[in-house]
Amino acid sequence: MSEIRKDPIVNRWIIIATDRKNRPNDFSVYEENEDLKYCPFCEGNEKMTTPEITAVRKPDSAPNSAGWDLRVIPNKFPALRVENELKKSKTGIYESISATGAHELIIESPDHKKDLGQFSEEKIHSILTNIKNRISDLRNDIRLQHIIVFKNVGPKAGATLKHPHFQLIAMPVIPKRAMETLTGAHDYFKIHKKCVFCDIIRQETEVGARIVDSNNEFLSFCPYASRFPFETWIIPKNHAADFDCGEETHLRYLSRIMKNTLNKLHKALRDFQYNLLIHTSPLQSDFSESFHWHIEIFPRIVKTAGFEWGTGFFINSTPPEEAAKFLREI
């Protein structure tokens, strides 16, 4: 059985998949799946996946058959499982907990090739609404502390399947980077009695140089201390800690700015492979005043990693002001 292990020095949680017996050369390879009859996420291949949790379907279609616009399924090779009882154990200085949680996939569309930004605003809205509903549903399991929703696009971004999909991981601990952001924002709130993200929005709006796009409810911008060239954030202008708390129109504004921002990045970068992460507040702890939900987009242009993982030190050779100007002018 898999387990979640705690690093004894920095208290970082890691999932160790002890039930998979990978040999050294047995690691996943990006599968272009150009022969669509072998893509498990294409229409007609529903039997190749685990049974769907929910779907957007034509009225007369049966679950796990053709006739759908969107499917949500449990990951066939989940890192975490809801069936696992939550148990802690300790051996000497090492601590672990059982791999309890959820690992779901949101298959965005039967279309094998389209990227998120190429869908209509209406379609993006439907995808975001389904993500929102999954988060709201998983809130009912009080063992779950935190949810991360993300997508990896392209082999450079760690994708193993091309067919467009989001992943959702719900876990019984708060991961390290999330905790850092929560703690940093909470510390700022204690000192300034204000949300640091709201202050960032205020200063970015005044300065203007790092803004990519803006509408009534959302801002997209390249952050001041961008780790990567063309790193871009999308954030609601009004304070909100939870992704799944907004009104229906709220997600319509988000759909519009996501489409515009992704399309600008597609046009700016010849080979736009990326990670997109939705950061929402933890499920069981109250960070409603100090945390502000937001989306991070990391274009995978430069090869980095071991060094950055090891040090937390990033060298970014494209100032965010230049990246934002380039994107604004597209």
Next chain:
Amino acid sequence: MSEIRKDPIVNRWIIIATDRKNRPNDFSVYEENEDLKYCPFCEGNEKMTTPEITAVRKPDSAPNSAGWDLRVIPNKFPALRVENELKKSKTGIYESISATGAHELIIESPDHKKDLGQFSEEKIHSILTNIKNRISDLRNDIRLQHIIVFKNVGPKAGATLKHPHFQLIAMPVIPKRAMETLTGAHDYFKIHKKCVFCDIIRQETEVGARIVDSNNEFLSFCPYASRFPFETWIIPKNHAADFDCGEETHLRYLSRIMKNTLNKLHKALRDFQYNLLIHTSPLQSDFSESFHWHIEIFPRIVKTAGFEWGTGFFINSTPPEEAAKFLREI
């Protein structure tokens, strides 16, 4: 001029190279340099690099000419420069400091193709001794807070030049991951009155399952909460905070275990590309009781990054016990 910017939420420092004007498609590409006359690190091409800081040379050879065994040079495109005066500035909520520091390259050998593990123990010892001397020398600049020594091997590891070399970055701040490790180890010391790394060595030695190799003075092992398949650490068995404080024989034992460990990884993994990092104590702060210097090796087998960067959450499908067993038995 480049600057070091602080993320206002998590207080992470990032170097923004504002003096480089990269266009979106203008990012560095791995250069195999199979035509050795164009490799700046090959013998005979000394004029293609910045003038050397130090070198191991044949007695009758002149600096910056042929006849060397090892060269240390400043990076031609340094992220940080010693000439830069240390200045802080603040604009609203954003803080930055000037990019003061050093960025040096240690060209390990005139041999273009050999990896570190393929050199003799004597040669590895000479490389490590030169690294040690550079750290000791840079300690004299009291503006410098921290030194990281690392190497990226192969394009997957972010290398842009094949010719074997280490990089050394000395900076006026302590990077985030280093600070986390220092803080975590310091907290452990406050509670247990013991070094957490010493406790890890004790438990790993008792358990045995995660040990890769061992000699009189060093242990190599796959850590309990390994982030990556075949992640391997090398650590001195006796407590020491600084890499550059050991005896001459100490580095001989290190050379031997580095050679063995790298060669085991080379044999285990068909395509062993990796990052290797030497973590030593900060220069101007006293962590001598709680911190313990060590080396991290990250084989770049799986594609990860945006997700892991964004969350600090890693899924490792090869338990360290299996990786270590595989390596031990080679």
